[in-house]
Amino acid sequence: MNTGLIGTRYAKALFDFSKKNKSAERVYVEAKKVSESFFKFSQLNSVLENPVMLKAEKKKIILMAGGGNVSLTFTRFIDLLLQNNREYYLQSIVLRFIDLYREQNNIHFGKLTTAIAIDESTVKRMIAMASLETGGILEIDKEINPELIGGFTLEVDFKRWDASVSGQLNSIRKEYLQKNRNIV
Numbered sequence: 099m100n101t102g103l104i105g106t107r108y109a110k111a112l113f114d115f116s117k118k119n120k121s122a123e124r125v126y127v128e129a130k131k132v133s134e135s136f137f138k139f140s141q142l143n144s145v146l147e148n149p150v151m152l153k154a155e156k157k158k159i160i161l162m163a164g165g166g167n168v169s170l171t172f173t174r175f176i177d178l179l180l181q182n183n184r185e186y187y188l189q190s191i192v193l194r195f196i197d198l199y200r201e202q203n204n205i206h207f208g209k210l211t212t213a214i215a216i217d218e219s220t221v222k223r224m225i226a227m228a229s230l231e232t233g234g235i236l237e238i239d240k241e242i243n244p245e246l247i248g249g250f251t252l253e254v255d256f257k258r259w260d261a262s263v264s265g266q267l268n269s270i271r272k273e274y275l276q277k278n279r280n281i282v
Contacts (some may be wrong), residue, residue, distance in 0.1 A: 105190030112175050112191065113198045121171040126199045128164040128172045129192040135163035136189045146185045153180045160188065204234035208254035213246040213262065228254050 116125040136142050142163065146156055160176050161168050179185050200207065208228060210221065221238065229236045232254055247263035 102190060102194075104184065104187050105194050108179070108184060108187065108191045109194035109198055112195050113202075115175065116171050119171045121169050122199060124169045125172050125175075126196065128168050129195045129199075131165045132160070132163045132188065132192045133196060136192075139163075143186070143189060146188060153185075156180060156185055160185070205237060206232045206234050206254050207237050207239075208252060209239045209241060210250060210252050211241045211243050211246065211262075212250045213242070213244055213248050215242060216250075224250070224252060228252055228259075231257070 112125065112129075113122065116122040142159070145151065145159060157176055157180055161173065164172060176185075179188065179191075184191075199205070206228075210224060221240065225236050225238055236254065245264060247267075249262035249265070250259075251262050251265065252259045
């Protein structure tokens with residue numbers, strides 16, 4: 099069976115179960131922590147795939163990846179996964195759950211890249227600006243890239259705002275080259 103199909107089915111089940119138990123927001127936070135754990139610890143998937151490891155140990159590892167003190171809803175869902183031998187699909191399940199939750203709650207995800215570290219009030223103003231554009235709530239990942247020289251880039255969904263010095267210099271360079279091509 100297709101990994102994406104299994105992940106989607108279980109994610110929908112978790113989403114419906116968490117909504118029914120009024121714990122969707124908490125499960126969303128836990129799912130994000132588990133997702134981050136998969137990216138931080140590349141061995142996590144192979145550990146869950148290991149047929150020799152006891153299910154109790156796998157459960158303990160998954161719950162620790164979810165932040166340790168996880169909700170009863172998430173714990174019961176992990177029990178279901180382990181009972182059905184679907185722990186290998188956990189990464190695709192939590193990623194799809196995160197997508198479902200964001201769609202349902204009009205949450206957009208973005209990436210803010212700046213040349214230097216900026217204060218929280220500036221970040222909040224940028225989030226407010228982008229939220230007006232997207233019409234929803236905005237979650238931001240922040241990154242520092244000195245190659246921007248100055249300014250920032252903000253990517254949300256499929257939109258990109260480039261207010262960086264390097265972006266402006268590249269724009270000027272392209273315009274200059276285009277004008278000089280027409281002369282020759």
